[in-house]
Amino acid sequence: MVIECPFCSTRFSFDQRRLDGKRVKIRCAKCGGVFSQEIRAEQYPHNQLRTLVAHGDRTLCLAIGDLLTRGGIGWQACQNGMRVLPSLKSWTPEVLLIDVALPGVPGFRLVEQVRNDSYLENTKVILISSSYNRKAYKRPPGDLYGADACIEVHRLESDLVPLISELTGRLRHKTGSEEQRDPGQSGIAEPAATPGKPPGGDSAPAADREKARQLAEMIAADIVLFHQDLVDEGVRSGRVYDLLADPIAEGHRTFARRLPGISGGEVYLRLALEKMIARRGNELFQAKQQK
Known part of the structure; x- marks a missing residue:
């Protein structure tokens, strides 16, 4: 088991089997800082993946x-x-x-x-x-x-x-x-979202806004993950939203289906996509600069 000093990030190796389930005080040999660490009981055979x-x-x-x-x-x-x-x-x-x-x-x-x-x-x-x-x-x-x-x-x-x-x-x-x-x-069901109340703009309950933000990020991540070629072409040509029109429309439908009681899905998705596209644009720019 490896433990990291919270003060200087020095890493120490411990024989976890000797300290299973105990809370120990450790003094960092490098910076002298003292901190407590709970050694969680080993749940699995030592060589198990x-x-x-x-x-x-x-x-x-x-x-x-x-x-x-x-x-x-x-x-x-x-x-x-x-x-x-x-x-x-x-x-x-x-x-x-x-x-x-x-x-x-x-x-x-x-x-x-x-x-x-x-x-x-x-x-x-x-x-x-x-x-x-x-x-x-x-x-x-x-x-x-x-x-x-x-x-x-x-x-x-x-x-x-x-x-x-x-x-x-x-x-x-x-x-x-x-x-x-x-x-x-498959016996594994896709995660189901719980419908929320209509947010009513910025006055929406914080839980509803967070739920909508997370779903929008999931949808945006999938769009970029599965349409990387269109994203790259769109970043270079300035036509990202034109080229991604179909997957974005599917994303809007998914948002409405997963969170039917929350309005403004287009705005949430647009904000999430803009962050993802900006990240990709920065990567392409850096790659170009390194050539």
């Missing part, structure tokens, strides 16, 4: 956890992006399974942080696409934000464990086709 599941939907986390357990994989879950990096460093799983639009810090941002941390360079990252309409996207995702793979919610049951096996080389499982599973009959 482990996965951190980061998704805002608790029910989906539990369903994924059941899949992993049946596949012989240890797992823990967190439902807020602020907890992902600390969990990765304290528990050191080999695989991070993360929602593209995770609450707190969106998944696509966290992937960038993981990839910029040398301590996590061997961590395999799988994005869970927030793809709410399995018929909407007929192409593979274009930009994985640095992740190793992407999986859609409705394919988790048939493909997740084989995908982890392929990425890590640690497991040997049948593929989804060998098991003859029908992805349309």
